[in-house]
Amino acid sequence: MDVLARHNVTVHGPSDGRPLLFAHGFGCDQNMWRYVTPAFTDEYRVVLFDHVGAGPVDPAAYDVERHATLQGYAQDVVEICDALDLHDVVLVGHSVSAMIGVLAQAARPDRIGALVLVGPSPRYIDDDDYVGGFSEADIFELLGSLESNYLGWSSAIAPVIMGNDDRPELGQELTASFCRTDPDIAKRFARVTFLSDNRADLADVSVPTLVLQCRDDVIAPIEVGRYVHETIPGSVLTVLDATGHCPNLSAPEETAAAIADFLRSVPARS
Amino acid sequence: MSGPPTSRRDLVPPVSEDDAEELYQNAPCGYLSVTPTGTIVNVNDTFLRWTGWERDDLVGRRRFAELLSPGGRLYHETHYMPLLQMQGQVREIALEVMVPDGSRLPVLVNAVLERDEVEAARVIRIVVFDATERRAYERELLRAKERAEDSERRARSLARTLQRTLLPPSTPSIPGLEFAAAFRPAGEGAEVGGDFYDAFQVAADDWVVVLGDVCGKGVEAAIVTALARHTIRAVVVGMHAPSQALSALNEVLLRQDGYRYCTLAMARLQRRPDGTWHATLGSGGHPAPLLSHPGEDAVPVGGVGPLVGVLDAVEFVDREIDLRTGDVLTLFTDGVTEARRNRELYGEDRLRRCIQRHSESAAAVVDAVLADVVAFQGDNLRDDVAIVSLRLLPT
Numbered sequence: 001m002d003v004l005a006r007h008n009v010t011v012h013g014p015s016d017g018r019p020l021l022f023a024h025g026f027g028c029d030q031n032m033w034r035y036v037t038p039a040f041t042d043e044y045r046v047v048l049f050d051h052v053g054a055g056p057v058d059p060a061a062y063d064v065e066r067h068a069t070l071q072g073y074a075q076d077v078v079e080i081c082d083a084l085d086l087h088d089v090v091l092v093g094h095s096v097s098a099m100i101g102v103l104a105q106a107a108r109p110d111r112i113g114a115l116v117l118v119g120p121s122p123r124y125i126d127d128d129d130y131v132g133g134f135s136e137a138d139i140f141e142l143l144g145s146l147e148s149n150y151l152g153w154s155s156a157i158a159p160v161i162m163g164n165d166d167r168p169e170l171g172q173e174l175t176a177s178f179c180r181t182d183p184d185i186a187k188r189f190a191r192v193t194f195l196s197d198n199r200a201d202l203a204d205v206s207v208p209t210l211v212l213q214c215r216d217d218v219i220a221p222i223e224v225g226r227y228v229h230e231t232i233p234g235s236v237l238t239v240l241d242a243t244g245h246c247p248n249l250s251a252p253e254e255t256a257a258a259i260a261d262f263l264r265s266v267p268a269r270s
Numbered sequence: 271m272s273g274p275p276t277s278r279r280d281l282v283p284p285v286s287e288d289d290a291e292e293l294y295q296n297a298p299c300g301y302l303s304v305t306p307t308g309t310i311v312n313v314n315d316t317f318l319r320w321t322g323w324e325r326d327d328l329v330g331r332r333r334f335a336e337l338l339s340p341g342g343r344l345y346h347e348t349h350y351m352p353l354l355q356m357q358g359q360v361r362e363i364a365l366e367v368m369v370p371d372g373s374r375l376p377v378l379v380n381a382v383l384e385r386d387e388v389e390a391a392r393v394i395r396i397v398v399f400d401a402t403e404r405r406a407y408e409r410e411l412l413r414a415k416e417r418a419e420d421s422e423r424r425a426r427s428l429a430r431t432l433q434r435t436l437l438p439p440s441t442p443s444i445p446g447l448e449f450a451a452a453f454r455p456a457g458e459g460a461e462v463g464g465d466f467y468d469a470f471q472v473a474a475d476d477w478v479v480v481l482g483d484v485c486g487k488g489v490e491a492a493i494v495t496a497l498a499r500h501t502i503r504a505v506v507v508g509m510h511a512p513s514q515a516l517s518a519l520n521e522v523l524l525r526q527d528g529y530r531y532c533t534l535a536m537a538r539l540q541r542r543p544d545g546t547w548h549a550t551l552g553s554g555g556h557p558a559p560l561l562s563h564p565g566e567d568a569v570p571v572g573g574v575g576p577l578v579g580v581l582d583a584v585e586f587v588d589r590e591i592d593l594r595t596g597d598v599l600t601l602f603t604d605g606v607t608e609a610r611r612n613r614e615l616y617g618e619d620r621l622r623r624c625i626q627r628h629s630e631s632a633a634a635v636v637d638a639v640l641a642d643v644v645a646f647q648g649d650n651l652r653d654d655v656a657i658v659s660l661r662l663l664p665t
Contacts, residue, residue: 027348031356095348134340141341149345149364194344216307218335219347243307245347249355250306250391 003083006061007049007076011084012037017045018268019086023077025095025119026193029055032094035252039260044090049080051097053185062185070096070196074103081111088113088269092259094248095119095219096193098228099201106204114266115209116259119245120228121220122198130199133221139194146186202231209235210262212255216243236262300398306383306391308333320400321369334396339366339374354383354394364401364408376405422460429455429462436462436495442469444477446541448661450632452640456487456605456651463654464491464532465603468499475541478506481601481658482534482556494530497522498578502536512536512552513586516578520554520586523579531579535559535572535601537660539593545665547593552586554578559601560622562629563594568622571599598629598661602639605655609643616646632659 003009008030013020020040022033030048037046051073052061066072077100081089089112093101098120105112124132125139181189209232213225222239229237238258242251294301300317304310310328318325323337335346342365353360359382366374378401386392433455442449455463464484471477480502484495498519505518515536523531533556540548551559555577562568572589593599602621609616624642628634636659643655 025348028352028356032352134344138340138344141339142344143341145339145341145345145364145366149349217347218343244351246352246355249352 001058001061003076003079006052006058007080008056009047009049009080009084012046012048013041013044015045017043018263019047019081019084019089020044020263021047021049021077021081021086021089021091023049023091023093023097023101024051024054025093025097026189027095031055032246032248033092036248036256036259039253039256044263045086047080047084047086047089051189052076053181053189059182059185062182062188064188067188068192070100070103070192070198073097073100073192074107077101077104078108078111081108086111090114090116090263090266092116092118093120095121095245096196099196099198102198102201102205105207106201109206112207113269114207114262115205116212116262117209117228118212118248118255119214119217119220119225120211121224122202122228122231123196124194124219125197127197130227131221131223133219133224134194139190142194143187143190146183146190199227199231202228203233205232205235208262208266210259211235211237212247212258213237213239214242214244214247215239217245219245236265238262300377300396300400302334302396302398304334304394304396306394308335308394310334311393317398320398321367321375322371323369327370334394337367339368342366350379350381354381355391358383358385364405367398376401378404426458426460429460432462432489432492433459436466436492436499438468438470444469444471444539444660446545446547446663446665447477447539448632448663449479449658450636450660451658452636452656454640454644454651454655456653461487462489462492463487464495465605465654465656466495466499467601467656467658468502469658470503472506472538477539478502478536479539479601479658479660480534480536481603481656482532483603483605483654483656484530484532486530490528491530494523494526494528494532497526498532498534502534506538510538510550511588512538512550513588516552516554516575516586517584520578520584524582526579531555531577533557533604534578537599537601539660547662549591549593549599551589551591554586557602557604557607557618559599560625561591562598562600562622562625562635563596564629566626568600568625568629570618593662595662595664596629598625598632598635598659600625600635600639600660601658603654603656605651605653606639606643606657608653609647609655610652611646611648616643620646629661632661635659635661 024030024032029050040046091101091112098117101115105115124134125136126132211225211229213222229235240247240254242254244250247255295315297316301314302310303312310332313328335343338346350360350363361380363379365379366376369375378399381394381396383394384392437453451467464486467481469479482498484491501519501522502515506515509515534554535556536552538550551572553572553575555575558570558572560568561571571591575586576584607616607618607621624639625635628638636657639657
């Protein structure tokens, strides 16, 4: 399947603008960015996509083996960059996509020129001195709550999810599929998201990096944000006044302003 | 305008002035109001009664997410809040509220996000329903679904195992002949089919190749398939002609319980001392095998004959042929010729042409026919397909 169709890739803004690639996290889809992207479409080439298994993307694109690790998702990101021939990309990754961005950057430093990590966590489960915020039992409980919340998910919904060929703006039909995923894929994605340990990968980051941390985030606590900032050489840490794990939805202006500040400070490669 | 009290009015129960407040506090569901950042600003008595929390522990002090189990908190952040912020409401979210005594209350939650006139988030109103019994029931449903999926997996694996026992474990090797065979079950192979083939040695330079189709599918058909296969193996030892073996099988099938019959094509292949091969063909209601030779048309050899296991005292006939070097004899089930694409039948003509094109080797014939039949039906076989092909090698 065509990479751009596989990921429901949408491109906005001037074609000669610096590419700004937004990657959504676990749970929902590219619409997570809809309040943030308008701040950038005048100046930047804004690229949005859905991870396989999210949004209106055909669940058949999900590959059990490839997507059993975050590397597989990073490979998807690289393929999107290749397909659009993007250079000097600023990759904005939310939640698990922050780590997917880290892996993609390490794989293709020629394509990815800067990283914005929103609510990143290299490991959710506590480990000796490292505080991730969760125990292994907590994560398995999440898998259980996914199961009970998808109880009402029936095969009747699947055609709605797959049927958005003409990619409408966020209308009724898209809101109906927002945050809805095939339960089996959601469970697998949750597993790879919350059981991964990417602490060792942070040192591989070789480009200017902004860590955007919410003041109060139960999923990625501030200690974790600091850890990421301290481990990535030369990174910048900005603590947002926003609370929760999704500042892109709860505080889009503040989030966009912090990203814009950072973009001004990282000159494009010549 | 107010009129005098009527007697009718006396029937209306007294409405106290604090009714709305009382409804809020004692409604048959929990109510919470929280700020857009999640801090609880109001909670009703029902919620406190159900959970055992004190109002002072919650109002202004805790966020709603903090009351949830850890898994629920993750769900709250990754699904509930994004949905609420994007759609303004969420419905029937299954969560668990942590209760001060350490236990958990399974709940179903509906919430709406109220915005002010400039679209800024103002307050989130939450309704909480006790879902203890429903959750227990749902868990039963989930377990039942898992059990059903498990047993389907087991049934499929059993069908595959059973199917394997009905076919030779490996391709038989017959000196002087090239032997090739293929079997593909109908659909996804969830059910054991009725097609089978076999090839075995009776004596020196004396072989039997058989291919058959038992009516029906499933375990019942598999039992008859096994019976037919083993009966043929047992009886041919003392009987030279396929027609005799088919008669014996006919009696065996008539005596078994149930009404399963089968069709069967059989070839007894014998090499003479001078190295030439002779074949005796018998058929019980089965499509006649096709004989082909590079550069020549494929032709049916042998008759169809009566079905096996339907009527008493039927006569089977034998057909004798001499095989030349390079001859290819192909046996097949009706899953090949009766394959359909919409109203179009695969048919014997198409099969003959396919065999002719590939008669340089038995393996090529079997591979080509299987691929052609599968492609003809768009990858979804309606019936089992079995094909056996033999080619006489140069001496």
